[in-house]
Amino acid sequence: MSRLEFENVSKKYGKGMSEFLALDHINFSAESDQLILVVGPSGSGKTTFLTIAGGLQSPTTGTVKINSEIIGNLSKNQQSTLRLNTVGFILQSYNLVPYLTVDEQFLLVDKVKRQHISQEKFLSILKKLGIENLGKKYPNELSGGQKQRVAIARALYADPEYILADEPTASLDTHRSKEVMSLLHELAHQNNKTIIVVTHDLRLQDQADKVYQIIDGKMSEVLNIDKSAKKNLDFYSK
Amino acid sequence: MFLALREIKFEKIRYSLIITLILFISYLVFVLNGLATGLSDLNKSAITQWHASTILLDKDAEGRLSQSFLERSDQQKINGQGTPLSQYSALVKNNQTGKTNAQILAIEAKGFIYKNLKISSGMNFKKDNTAVVSEQLKENGFKIGDKINIANNDIQLQIVGFTPKASFNVAPVIYTSFKSMAKINQAPVNGIVFNKTLKGNPQFKHSKLYTITSFISKLPGYQAQQLTFKFMIGFLYIIVFIVISIFLYILTIQKLPNFGVMKAQGISTRYLILNTLTQTFIVAVIGVSLAMMLTVITAYVLPSEVPIAINIKQVLTTSFGILIMSLLGALLPIRQIIKVDPFEMIGG
Numbered sequence: 056m057s058r059l060e061f062e063n064v065s066k067k068y069g070k071g072m073s074e075f076l077a078l079d080h081i082n083f084s085a086e087s088d089q090l091i092l093v094v095g096p097s098g099s100g101k102t103t104f105l106t107i108a109g110g111l112q113s114p115t116t117g118t119v120k121i122n123s124e125i126i127g128n129l130s131k132n133q134q135s136t137l138r139l140n141t142v143g144f145i146l147q148s149y150n151l152v153p154y155l156t157v158d159e160q161f162l163l164v165d166k167v168k169r170q171h172i173s174q175e176k177f178l179s180i181l182k183k184l185g186i187e188n189l190g191k192k193y194p195n196e197l198s199g200g201q202k203q204r205v206a207i208a209r210a211l212y213a214d215p216e217y218i219l220a221d222e223p224t225a226s227l228d229t230h231r232s233k234e235v236m237s238l239l240h241e242l243a244h245q246n247n248k249t250i251i252v253v254t255h256d257l258r259l260q261d262q263a264d265k266v267y268q269i270i271d272g273k274m275s276e277v278l279n280i281d282k283s284a285k286k287n288l289d290f291y292s293k
Numbered sequence: 294m295f296l297a298l299r300e301i302k303f304e305k306i307r308y309s310l311i312i313t314l315i316l317f318i319s320y321l322v323f324v325l326n327g328l329a330t331g332l333s334d335l336n337k338s339a340i341t342q343w344h345a346s347t348i349l350l351d352k353d354a355e356g357r358l359s360q361s362f363l364e365r366s367d368q369q370k371i372n373g374q375g376t377p378l379s380q381y382s383a384l385v386k387n388n389q390t391g392k393t394n395a396q397i398l399a400i401e402a403k404g405f406i407y408k409n410l411k412i413s414s415g416m417n418f419k420k421d422n423t424a425v426v427s428e429q430l431k432e433n434g435f436k437i438g439d440k441i442n443i444a445n446n447d448i449q450l451q452i453v454g455f456t457p458k459a460s461f462n463v464a465p466v467i468y469t470s471f472k473s474m475a476k477i478n479q480a481p482v483n484g485i486v487f488n489k490t491l492k493g494n495p496q497f498k499h500s501k502l503y504t505i506t507s508f509i510s511k512l513p514g515y516q517a518q519q520l521t522f523k524f525m526i527g528f529l530y531i532i533v534f535i536v537i538s539i540f541l542y543i544l545t546i547q548k549l550p551n552f553g554v555m556k557a558q559g560i561s562t563r564y565l566i567l568n569t570l571t572q573t574f575i576v577a578v579i580g581v582s583l584a585m586m587l588t589v590i591t592a593y594v595l596p597s598e599v600p601i602a603i604n605i606k607q608v609l610t611t612s613f614g615i616l617i618m619s620l621l622g623a624l625l626p627i628r629q630i631i632k633v634d635p636f637e638m639i640g641g
Contacts, residue, residue, distance in 0.1 A: 106636050109557070111557055111635050111636040112636045131562075132561065135556065135559050135560075135561050135562070136559065136561075137559070138557065138558065138559035139558065139559025139560065139561075140559065142559070143558075144557050144558060146554070146557075150550070150551075150554035150557075152296075152551055152554075152555070153303070153551065154296075154299055154300045154302075154303030154304060155296075155299055155303075159299060162295070163295065163296070163560075164558075166295050167558075167559070167560050167561075167564060193303070213558075
């Protein structure tokens with residue numbers, strides 16, 4: 056059974072002359088144990104896709120289902136609870152709470168989710184991301200890469216069913232990018248997660264189970280990333 | 294509470310500024326309230342100490358004791374109920390002190406005012422030409438045994454006791470007998486004070502019965518003075534509301550991206566609103582508490598000539614009012630939190 060489903064989803068912005076079709080009749084499904092890469096040039100509709108998948112905005116037409124539940128039928132509060140318990144966001148701009156230390160970023164998750172994650176599991180996430188010694192630091196004391204890793208750790212810490220990541224490796228070097236993707240891959244397969252990564256970074260494709268591309272609002276699966284497709288995709292990473 | 298405390302700790306300067314503002318506004322409210330009460334006491338503390346309910350005055354006196362001269366016919370209608378009062382405003386001095394304003398009030402020894410008169414030192418007056426005076430005159434150098442010289446009068450009154458601060462119409466009170474007053478001012482009966490409901494429903498031809506509250510409100514300048522203070526204090530409440538509103542609004546606008554991200558993570562709007570209200574409450578409680586301390590210190594440090602009266606009940610009521618205004622001030626930013634769209638804030 057699909058965990059996330061898009062059925063004929065379109066999203067329009069603006070009206071009249073300024074009308075713009077960001078997503079054009081998209082059909083998409085993601086299941087558990089999958090790491091999916093979504094690639095596309097800037098303005099192609101990747102972030103719109105991601106935010107609709109996370110229930111942050113509604114499609115103009117079509118339906119989005121999470122665990123067979125149509126998001127559009129849920130109230131704002133129910134959508135919020137769904138996000139809290141089911142979805143984890145990793146955003147390009149890190150979006151850490153500036154007045155919380157790294158440890159407190161996780162504590163906030165505990166507070167709002169009323170969860171208690173074992174210290175062992177917590178430390179293993181931090182160690183894999185190389186941020187185990189940053190607990191007392193505030194976001195303004197971290198480098199871009201460190202912030203990104205803390206944001207990733209925070210999303211993983213909440214233990215959501217599926218993770219939506221927008222350029223999660225944008226601030227990381229090749230080595231760290233591979234580690235993060237390997238961690239996401241491991242999570243998807245060992246912890247039964249669905250992970251959707253929107254990126255320009257084609258170095259990540261090795262770890263992906265499926266690769267989709269969005270061009271001008273249309274989404275298609277890139278089967279077997281052969282040379283020609285890669286060449287096409289490489290265009291985005293430049 | 295979690296986010297509220299951590300943000301205050303992180304943004305120390307920002308929140309110190311808000312606390313300082315609340316502190317000074319609250320301090321101003323406390324001091325103005327203290328002054329209003331102090332000045333009010335200067336006008337009426339003697340009256341309050343009578344524990345009276347009504348007063349009979351001349352119909353044409355417009356509620357003013359000094360302008361009232363009760364007709365004998367009306368006095369007879371009350372059949373000995375209440376206690377008559379005779380008032381004389383005078384400049385008084387002893388041999389050592391300069392002249393000071395005082396209100397000489399003649400009361401009967403059998404009346405309830407005399408019987409209820411609290412004596413803080415010395416004793417109540419019994420003999421002719423003796424008096425019990427307000428403790429305020431102590432500060433002017435008067436002491437027990439002193440003879441009070443009354444300006445434009447040959448009579449001297451000897452102080453036999455002091456009563457806790459009792460003033461009438463901004464002057465300390467000197468209580469004496471009608472017999473002594475007769476030598477000063479012929480002792481007309483200016484009014485009759487009652488502490489019980491008047492029996493027999495007498496109809497007065499030339500007099501009118503006032504409640505004590507109404508009598509106090511008709512003291513010269515009293516209402517204008519109190520209204521001015523109330524106006525200033527009312528405005529300060531509005532200022533607290535506006536200041537908190539503006540500060541929190543600006544802070545909230547700056548934090549909208551954070552709120553958006555937290556909403557995207559599934560943190561409920563209710564949690565964020567509670568956080569803002571808690572933050573406002575903490576900041577207001579700290580500001581008001583510091584203002585309370587500063588007010589108490591001020592009351593001790595100010596010279597006794599400054600008529601400031603701080604009482605706990607009033608300070609607590611005022612503090613509660615300021616806290617409510619602060620929380621109301623948080624409503625505008627709360628609207629922003631409700632409206633914030635996580636999609637817009639995460640850069641979609």
